[in-house]
Each structure stands twice: as C-alpha cells, then as structure tokens.
Amino acid sequence: MAWKEMKKNKVKFLIVGSIVSLISMLTFIISGLADGLSQDNVSLIKNIPEGTFYMSGDSNDSYTQSHIDDQKLEDFKTEDEHSFAFSLQMGALKTQSDNQQSVAFLTATETPLLNTVKSGEVILDRSLKDEGIKIGDRLSSPQSEETFEVVDFIDHQKFNHSPVALIHSKDFNRMFRTKEYQLIYSEETTENMGGLQAFSKSEFLSTIPSYQAEQMTLNMIVWFLVVISGLLFSIFFYMMNVQKIAMYGILKALGIRTADLFQMIWSQMALITMTSLLVAALISQVFQVFAPDTIPYHLSVSTTVQLSVVFFVVGFLGSTLSGLQIKQIEPLQAIQQGEA
Amino acid sequence: MSRLQLEQVRKSFKNGDTEEEVLKGVDVTLEEGEVTALIGASGSGKSTLLTIAAGLQRLSEGRVLFNNQNLAEWKAEQVRKIRAQHFGFVFQSSHLVPFLTVEEQLSIMMDIADRRGIKQEKQKQIKKILDEVGMSHRRTAYPSSLSGGEKQRVAVARAIIHEPSILFADEPTASLDSNRSRETMALIQQVTKTQNMATLIVTHDEQMLNYTDRIVKMSDGKIVS
Ligand SMILES: Nc1ncnc2c1ncn2[C@@H]1O[C@H](COP(=O)(O)OP(=O)(O)OP(=O)(O)O)[C@@H](O)[C@H]1O
Ligand SMILES: [Mg+2]
Numbered sequence: 230m231a232w233k234e235m236k237k238n239k240v241k242f243l244i245v246g247s248i249v250s251l252i253s254m255l256t257f258i259i260s261g262l263a264d265g266l267s268q269d270n271v272s273l274i275k276n277i278p279e280g281t282f283y284m285s286g287d288s289n290d291s292y293t294q295s296h297i298d299d300q301k302l303e304d305f306k307t308e309d310e311h312s313f314a315f316s317l318q319m320g321a322l323k324t325q326s327d328n329q330q331s332v333a334f335l336t337a338t339e340t341p342l343l344n345t346v347k348s349g350e351v352i353l354d355r356s357l358k359d360e361g362i363k364i365g366d367r368l369s370s371p372q373s374e375e376t377f378e379v380v381d382f383i384d385h386q387k388f389n390h391s392p393v394a395l396i397h398s399k400d401f402n403r404m405f406r407t408k409e410y411q412l413i414y415s416e417e418t419t420e421n422m423g424g425l426q427a428f429s430k431s432e433f434l435s436t437i438p439s440y441q442a443e444q445m446t447l448n449m450i451v452w453f454l455v456v457i458s459g460l461l462f463s464i465f466f467y468m469m470n471v472q473k474i475a476m477y478g479i480l481k482a483l484g485i486r487t488a489d490l491f492q493m494i495w496s497q498m499a500l501i502t503m504t505s506l507l508v509a510a511l512i513s514q515v516f517q518v519f520a521p522d523t524i525p526y527h528l529s530v531s532t533t534v535q536l537s538v539v540f541f542v543v544g545f546l547g548s549t550l551s552g553l554q555i556k557q558i559e560p561l562q563a564i565q566q567g568e569a
Numbered sequence: 570m571s572r573l574q575l576e577q578v579r580k581s582f583k584n585g586d587t588e589e590e591v592l593k594g595v596d597v598t599l600e601e602g603e604v605t606a607l608i609g610a611s612g613s614g615k616s617t618l619l620t621i622a623a624g625l626q627r628l629s630e631g632r633v634l635f636n637n638q639n640l641a642e643w644k645a646e647q648v649r650k651i652r653a654q655h656f657g658f659v660f661q662s663s664h665l666v667p668f669l670t671v672e673e674q675l676s677i678m679m680d681i682a683d684r685r686g687i688k689q690e691k692q693k694q695i696k697k698i699l700d701e702v703g704m705s706h707r708r709t710a711y712p713s714s715l716s717g718g719e720k721q722r723v724a725v726a727r728a729i730i731h732e733p734s735i736l737f738a739d740e741p742t743a744s745l746d747s748n749r750s751r752e753t754m755a756l757i758q759q760v761t762k763t764q765n766m767a768t769l770i771v772t773h774d775e776q777m778l779n780y781t782d783r784i785v786k787m788s789d790g791k792i793v794s
Contacts, residue, residue, distance in 0.1 A: 230669070230677060233668060233669060233673060234668040236668075237667075237668035237669075237711070238668060475664075476664075476666060476667070479660070479664045479666075480666075480681070481649075482625060482652070482658060483652070483653065483658060483678065483681055483727075484649050484650070484651075484652035484653025484654070484656070484681050484682070485653070485681045486649070489681075560625055561620055561625050561626055564620075564625075564660055564661075564664075564739070
C-alpha cells in the first residue's frame with residue numbers, strides 16, 4: 230500500500246526524496262572537506278596507528294616544548310620494540326632556483342613506519358613533487374647552512390598543512406640546536422613512565438593548535454547541518470502524514486491495525502531515506518574521485534555510513550513522531566470531519 | 570435471526586460541567602437479510618446510536634450483543650477485530666483511498682479483514698462483488714476519475730467485499746442527487762439480501778424508506794416507533 234501511494238504520487242515523493250538527498254549530500258561533502266582538511270593538516274600523525282604519544286611532564290601540552298632524554302627511549306624499547314622517538318619543527322627549504330617551500334622537518338629513530346635517511350639526505354612529501362622538485366635536487370635551508378639531497382618521496386605526510394621533510398637526527402639537531410627528541414610513540418600504553426605525560430592519538434592531535442581550531446569549526450558546521458536536516462526530515466514526514474490523517478482515521482474505522490499503519494509510514498520513510506542517502510553517498514564519493522587535487526577532500530566510506538545511519542535514525546524518529554499522532558486519531562472524528 | 574441487539578443503551582457526553590444524555594435507553598435489534606432504517610430529527614442521536622452499535626465509540630450504560638457476547642465489555646483491540654472481520658461501513662462521503670484503484674480498494678479491505686488467502690480466490694471475490702455493484706468496467710480507475718454515484722457504489726463494494734454480517738451506513742445518499750440516491754439505496758437493499766446481512770441505515774430522506782424493511786424512528790434519544 231505504501232508502495233502504491235508512492236507510485237501514484239511520484240512527483241511529491243520525488244521532490245521530498247531529492248531534498249533529503251541534497252541536504253544529506255551537503256552534509257557528506259562538508260564532512261568530506263573537514264576530513265580532507267585534517268588530512269591536509271596532519272596526515273603524518275593520522276597515518277600512525279592508534280597508540281600513545283608521550284611528552285615530557287614540563288611541556289605544557291605543547292610538543293615544541295617537550296624534550297625526552299635518550300634513556301627513556303631505551304626503557305620504552307624494552308617494553309615495546311615498535312616504540313620510536315621523533316621531533317618536529319617548522320621550517321623552510323629552498324630550491325636552486327630560489328623557490329622557497331615551507332616544510333615540517335621531521336626526524337625519528339628507526340621505525341618501520343618511516344623510511345630511513347642518511348645525513349645530508351631528505352625525503353619529502355609527494356606534494357612537493359608537483360612543485361617541480363625531483364629526486365636528486367639539492368635543497369638548502371634558509372635558516373642554516375645545511376643542504377639536502379632529495380632521495381625519495383612519500384605519500385600523505387603532512388604536518389601543520391606543510392609537507393613533511395624527513396631528515397637525519399644529526400642534521401635536525403644541528404639545525405635546531407637540540408640534543409633530545411620531543412616525543413615518543415608506543416603502540417602500547419604504559420602507565421607512569423617516569424614523569425612523562427601520555428596522550429592518545431586524538432588527544433595528541435588536539436594539542437596541535439591549528440588542528441583543533443579548524444576541526445572544531447568544521448565539526449560544528451557538520452553537526453549543525455545534521456541537526457537542521459534532522460528537523461527538516463521530521464517536518465517533511467510529519468506533513469506528509471498530517472495530510473493523510475483523515476484517511477488514516479477512515480482506515481482505522483474499517484478496522485486496520487495501528488501497527489499496519491506504522492509499518493506503512495515506516496516503509497515509506499525507509500524507502501525514501503535509503504534511496505536518497507544512497508544517491509547522496511554515491512554522488513559525494515564520485516565527487517571524491519573527480520575533485521581537483523587542490524580541494525582537500527577526503528570522505529571515507531565509514532564516515533558516510535556513520536552519517537547515513539544518523540540521518541536514518543533521525544528520519545525514523547521524525548516519522549515515528551507523526552506516527553504517534555496517528556495512534557491517537559479517533560476513527561469517529563475522521564468520519565465526522567468528512568461530513569463537515 | 571437477529572445479528573445485533575442493543576439493550577437499554579445510554580450515552581451521555583460531558584459538556585463542561587453539565588452532562589447531556591443523548592441516548593436514553595434504546596433497544597434495537599438488527600435481523601439478517603433486513604434493512605433497518607433509523608430516522609429522526611437532527612440531533613436526536615441517530616449517528617451516536619449507529620457508531621455505538623458499530624463499536625466506534627463506547628456506551629455509558631447498556632449492552633451491545635453480537636453473537637450473544639457483549640461488545641461493550643470488550644477491549645478496544647477485540648472490538649477492532651470484530652469491526653474488521655464482521656462489520657462493513659458506508660459513510661456519507663465515499664472516503665475511498667485516493668491513491669488506490671477500485672480493485673485495490675477492495676483488496677486492501679480484504680487484507681484488513683484478514684481475508685488474505687489465495688490470490689486467485691481474492692481476485693474471484695473482487696470480480697464477483699464488482700459485478701454485483703456494476704463497477705467491473707472501472708476496475709482500474711482511481712477515485713478521482715469516478716462520479717459521486719460510482720464512488721458510492723465502490724464504497725458499498727468495499728463494505729461488503731469481506732462478507733460482513735452487519736452493514737452500517739450513516740446517510741450514504743446525502744451527497745448524491747435523487748436518482749443516484751435511489752440507485753444506491755436499491756443496491757444496498759439488494760446486497761443485504763444477496764449477502765444475507767443485517768443492515769442499519771441512517772437517513773433523512775423519506776423517499777429512501779421504500780428501500781428499507783423496517784423503520785425505527787428516534788426522537789430526543791428514545792425510540793418512538
Ligand atoms: N462527541 C460528542 N460530544 C458531545 N456531544 C455530542 C458528541 N457527539 C454527539 N453529540 C451530541 O449528541 C446529540 C446527537 O448527535 P447525533 O450526531 O447522534 O445526532 P443525529 O441524529 O445523527 O443528527 P443529524 O441528523 O444531524 O446527523 C447532538 O446534540 C450532539 O450535539
Ligand atoms: Mg448524524
């Protein structure tokens with residue numbers, strides 16, 4: 230019966246469906262942009278598996294102020310051989326043609342997650358290849374006298390919106406006049422590592438100021454959209470059902486089960502939202518493929534599914550709410566309304 | 570044989586502080602194969618009586634006996650089941666479902682009455698009833714393309730498709746012209762005989778009484794003849 234109504238009133242349901250579709254698509258795309266920006270911002274950290282990041286206790290939650298002595302790293306290594314220490318500093322590199330690129334200098338102890346570099350060499354994020362830098366190029370640091378030979382490119386390694394430049398610790402220490410690593414990463418959480426402060430991956434990400442501000446804004450937009458579209462969905466389904474209240478009353482007088490009426494509005498709701506969400510998801514995934522590289526856009530299937538589930542639940546609640554009204558319809562009223 | 574007996578039915582409505590008694594102890598019996606007309610002045614309580622008899626609202630006092638059981642004491646869900654399976658309804662306006670074709674209207678009513686059964690038999694029943702009301706040629710039409718008289722014919726078909734034992738009709742001809750009204754009344758009388766139902770009709774129109782077997786006149790909440 231639900232299906233027959235949709236067949237008869239194709240246009241009405243198409244309009245509702247396409248609005249649901251457009252709104253959810255907008256939400257998908259914005260959340261894709263949010264994730265894309267965060268990838269563009271800190272893909273270096275995002276690509277490290279879940280684990281724990283340690284800073285020194287006096288670091289004020291800021292990795293730049295953290296310093297960890299080598300002995301600690303040895304302690305970690307005995308607990309978890311995959312642990313490694315690393316440091317990050319913002320800086321710049323200049324090509325021979327005086328083209329300056331800001332980069333995030335990274336150095337780390339040996340880990341399967343990162344390639345190893347020799348002193349005097351640098352591995353760059355692939356985005357710099359598009360800037361015309363090739364393997365074998367010599368880059369110099371404007372702050373110091375160091376020069377580096379590009380030996381390799383790696384994918385998706387960015388920090389603070391800058392491409393990562395992986396260099397040897399000797400070079401790093403000389404350039405930034407330090408001796409100690411800033412951070413230790415370990416897959417396992419070890420409690421009470423002698424005065425070190427432990428951060429989960431997401432906690433660590435939120436200590437990075439640029440990341441936090443950006444994500445908060447975008448997430449707010451996404452949730453705002455979810456709330457607005459939730460309200461809109463509910464109103465749509467509500468209106469669709471209110472129009473039919475007299476008819477539901479007659480059906481109740483004839484003796485239809487209220488459960489069957491619920492089943493009818495639910496199946497309509499499910500059909501509309503599912504089709505619309507599917508279309509929206511498809512389009513936003515296609516957008517992912519065809520989006521120009523300059524737009525940071527990254528919409529994972531799991532985010533899409535999560536948001537779809539949220540929308541579906543919201544639509545379900547909306548139609549159930551109007552369903553509750555139907556439950557209260559007195560068949561008698563409907564008959565008399567018809568007479569008036 | 571009697572199909573439904575109303576015994577000393579009373580109904581009052583609260584009207585602010587005062588309580589108004591609309592039915593003041595009514596006895597009516599509906600017999601099978603018989604059309605009972607319920608007439609009386611406006612406001613005398615005809616519709617109230619019909620809806621109480623049909624299980625659409627509760628009485629204040631008295632008994633409604635269907636198969637020797639008192640519907641007045643039953644739970645809402647049980648009454649709904651009785652309505653769905655054993656009662657048929659024709660309203661003043663046809664109240665057809667706008668997005669269903671004529672045969673779908675009948676098919677959905679069979680579902681409501683839990684007469685699912687084999688598809689062929691359902692189709693056979695639909696064809697039989699549509700032939701009976703003379704609407705077979707509009708099987709696939711939607712209500713919007715039917716005339717008022719045709720709609721009411723379909724409404725009668727919907728009311729009897731599940732072979733109810735009682736048919737309730739509250740002013741079924743009020744929205745029709747006199748020719749259409751006579752046709753519809755003749756149809757209701759005819760199906761009452763062929764289906765051997767007990768039929769209760771509320772009507773205003775004196776002319777329609779030619780199509781009824783028994784007349785019950787109400788005045789101020791009581792039966793006067
Ligand atoms: N739900 C209700 N609440 C309060 N009063 C009601 C209610 N339903 C009916 N009444 C009153 O009961 C009386 C009888 O109403 P009813 O509808 O049964 O009359 P009727 O004989 O069908 O009249 P008509 O010929 O105009 O249809 C009227 O005075 C009406 O105002
Ligand atoms: Mg009335």
